[in-house]
Amino acid sequence: MKLSAELKAFEARIGHRFKRPELLLRAVTHSSMASPTRKDNQRLEFLGDRVLGLTMAGALFAADSEATEGQLAPRFNALVRKETCADVAREVDLGAVLKLGRSEMMSGGRRKAALLGDAMEAVIAAVYLDAGFETAQAMVLKLWGNRIHTVETDSRDAKTALQEWAQARKQQPPRYTQLKREGPDHAPVFTIEVKLESGESEKATAGSKRQAEQAAAKALLARMEKDDE
CATH class of the missing domain: 1.10.1520.10 (Ribonuclease III domain)
Structure with missing residues (x-):
């Protein structure tokens, strides 16, 4: 063929x-x-x-x-x-x-x-x-x-790593909030905010809640680890 x-x-x-x-x-x-x-x-x-x-x-x-x-x-x-x-x-x-x-x-x-x-x-x-x-x-x-x-x-799960970071500093677990859901039902886009007890937060947008949560956690964790240096 x-x-x-x-x-x-x-x-x-x-x-x-x-x-x-x-x-x-x-x-x-x-x-x-x-x-x-x-x-x-x-x-x-x-x-x-x-x-x-x-x-x-x-x-x-x-x-x-x-x-x-x-x-x-x-x-x-x-x-x-x-x-x-x-x-x-x-x-x-x-x-x-x-x-x-x-x-x-x-x-x-x-x-x-x-x-x-x-x-x-x-x-x-x-x-x-x-x-x-x-x-x-x-x-x-x-x-x-x-x-x-x-x-x-x-290889690190960003949500788990961020929670461990917060626990090590005696903070409550990070809180995730869905800010927006856009797009058609077959191709939705989610915007998620993750916030620490101490007030720091990051937002991320992705095609699933899980991906948006992971992206937001990864961004916030990277910022917090940089501040720790």
Whole structure:
């Protein structure tokens, strides 16, 4: 089979030319577009998650020979979580080539983090089946790039870290308040404020309450830790 010009351009963005192009087509096919003659990417997602996990575990193990299991585990979780996979998917514009049903397309499916993360894992599996583990591993390491070396900061849960900071100074837990909810139901945008008992606060905006809370906590924690220096 022949791939469309858009999928050929996507091959160039991820750095892999498929010998079995049907694997890539399946990897970008969401369940909303599946049919008796077109399989979706859910089985590939399952496999890709494992290929990604082994790749990241090996990379972290090699990158820091002194790290304990307790230090490696949160770094690993930060690298393989859906949000990170979705960030990588956005960088290679995976959303532009997804095959979506009409309802999923109308609800902003090309921008949904969960959908993008799943599809990224499916693409990893497709490369693995097309060319083997070493090729898939090399692609993942290339696409994840410097994240492996900067993951120490990203692996911390910002809300937990901010609460621990406040408790260490005998303050009440930070308080989170939703200030605004904008946008349509299928693509809402939340603005959240986090405030410490001592009065300091930060605001953040994101596509989910959780992401906005984490972003606000991260910003406030960074400011408070800077003031502590």
